[in-house]
Amino acid sequence: MADTERRATKQRRAVEQVLQDTDDFISAQALHARLREAGDAVGLATVYRTLNALVEDARVDTLRLDDGEARYRLCATAQHHHHLVCRDCGRTVEIAGPAVESWADAVAAEHGFTEVSHTLEVFGTCDRH
Amino acid sequence: MADTERRATKQRRAVEQVLQDTDDFISAQALHARLREAGDAVGLATVYRTLNALVEDARVDTLRLDDGEARYRLCATAQHHHHLVCRDCGRTVEIAGPAVESWADAVAAEHGFTEVSHTLEVFGTCDRH
């Protein structure tokens, strides 16, 4: 059920288009709203379904903030990376942290943990809004 | 509203007791269920209210997983730290990562970000369940 063939429908393309045009993380609700303004009448349920499919295919990243709303963003690179997100304007920069990766692995191994993975997000206020 | 005096009620003590007895992260729902089994009839709303109060007072940590359920855990130390969580048994180890802290600050500054904060959680499979 991972890469089962997926149809190229109008609404799927519309969702991907919005993601493409958005450099920052966007919530499903916001994405849906944007589609409506753009004239594309895509159902909210479809937006969720499409988003979940994309996440499953590892084509988008998910970010869970404390407000209970999940944010989605198209992955620029398929490889593992982190994000530097502006608290105010939402601008996002993809960052790599080689040192962090190995540190996490090391610490985990030290405690007898294997199959290590991790999540790391950096937040801040950017100067040029 | 931060450290406004807080009353020591039976239900508050019950919630803290469960947290005390739980070394791992636990969801509000699970905590509530555990209270019920224990005979303490504490309302779910009260559990949430108490948990939020504790978070506000920085006495517990919050962790948002991808299942949309927030997990809570009593802080061992008041200072900033991260967690190494076992995917299978939920065992949690508090870890410190001085290098990560400074790295995050540096990278953020490099991109013109200030007021930097971050979240970092490490997951893995621990050998001794």
Add this chain to the structure above:
DNA sequence: CTCTCTGCAAAACATTTGCAGTCGG
């Protein structure tokens, strides 16, 4: 044609809130 995908509305959840009554200090 067939079988997946979509829309809509209802359902399912987690969490919050309004309010009257309770109880700690």
Add this chain to the structure above:
DNA sequence: CCGACTGCAAATGTTTTGCAGAGAG
């Protein structure tokens, strides 16, 4: 006593799902 705290139920907000119909291949 007084006001903060609680319980319950209703309200909220997000995400999921059931089902009949639409459209891609």
